[in-house]
Structure formats: C-alpha cells, structure tokens
Amino acid sequence: MIEVYIDGASSGNPGLSGAGIFIKGNDILEEYSIPLGIMNNHEAEFHAFIKALEICHKKAYQIISVRTDSKIVCDSVEKQFIKRENFKPLLEMAFEFIPSFDLFFIKWIPSKQNQHADRLAKAAIHKN
Structure with missing residues (x-):
C-alpha cells in the first residue's frame, strides 16, 4: 500500500498557493512541491488532492491511502x-x-502528523 500525505497552503485568502505531496511505500519516497497560483486555502487542499491522485494514477499505483x-x-x-x-x-x-485504483482510502489526520506535506506546500508557494 502507498501512503500519500497531502496538504494545500495559501499565503492569503485568496493568495499565492501551493500543494505539498509526500508519497511513501515499499522502496518509495517521493516529494512534490507544486505551485498552484492564486486561490484560497480550501481550493489549494482540493488541488493538492487531485494532483496526488494524478501522480499515483500515472505511476500505476494500485492501492493508495491518502x-x-x-x-x-x-x-x-x-x-x-x-x-x-x-x-x-x-x-x-x-x-x-x-x-482507477484497486483500493482507495482517505483518512483525516491531525496537522502535526502532516508536517512533511505542509512544508512541501509552503515551499511551493515560493515557487509561484
């Protein structure tokens, strides 16, 4: 199973935004900081989710837990x-x-358990 940690961040509401995606699994460690342009924080969260699904689909991961x-x-x-x-x-x-996934799960986690994706999302803001 692939664990996919996602976060969206915005420097303003709306403001420059970014998506952070951290993917881990057996022999897999991937990080993505994706600039998203101007949007609000909730939109950034949804876009981070969509980008993560897109990446996992392209890599043909079959069992993912977001x-x-x-x-x-x-x-x-x-x-x-x-x-x-x-x-x-x-x-x-x-x-x-x-x-497109054989198994798909989504789970809410506290922010303190999502710090890696949060750092990636904040770094993406600066790439805009």
Missing part, C-alpha cells in the same frame, strides 16, 4: 458530496481518478 488534515476534503470524498458549488467541479475531478 492522508490529509483537511476535513472538507476528507468529508467530501467520504460522503461523495459537497454543498459549496465552487468546489463541486474539484470533487468531480477527483472522482474521475479514484475508480
């Missing part, structure tokens, strides 16, 4: 629903990737 400190991302995926209209297209994009 870990996030974003309640809105985790709850939206688990419920397959989100109230805010502007986030619906982002959730739909995520659900285009999820069926």
Whole structure:
C-alpha cells in the first residue's frame, strides 16, 4: 500500500498557493512541491488532492491511502458530496481518478502528523 500525505497552503485568502505531496511505500519516497497560483486555502487542499491522485494514477499505483488534515476534503470524498458549488467541479475531478485504483482510502489526520506535506506546500508557494 502507498501512503500519500497531502496538504494545500495559501499565503492569503485568496493568495499565492501551493500543494505539498509526500508519497511513501515499499522502496518509495517521493516529494512534490507544486505551485498552484492564486486561490484560497480550501481550493489549494482540493488541488493538492487531485494532483496526488494524478501522480499515483500515472505511476500505476494500485492501492493508495491518502492522508490529509483537511476535513472538507476528507468529508467530501467520504460522503461523495459537497454543498459549496465552487468546489463541486474539484470533487468531480477527483472522482474521475479514484475508480482507477484497486483500493482507495482517505483518512483525516491531525496537522502535526502532516508536517512533511505542509512544508512541501509552503515551499511551493515560493515557487509561484
């Protein structure tokens, strides 16, 4: 199983944003700091999730467990629903990737357990 830690960060709301993705598994350690342009923090969290799914799909990982400190991302995926209209297209994009995995899990974790992805996301802000 591949563990995928994700975080989105924004320097303002909205402001310059970045995605941090840390992937680990048997003999796998990958880090990504992806600049996202200007968006709010929740949008950055969703984009980090989508980018992580895209990376895992391209690498043909079959069993992934996504870990996030974003309640809105985790709850939206688990419920397959989100109230805010502007986030619906982002959730739909995520659900285009999820069926490509043999097994997919998502779990909410406290911020202190997601510090690696947080550092990567903050570094991505400076790459904009």
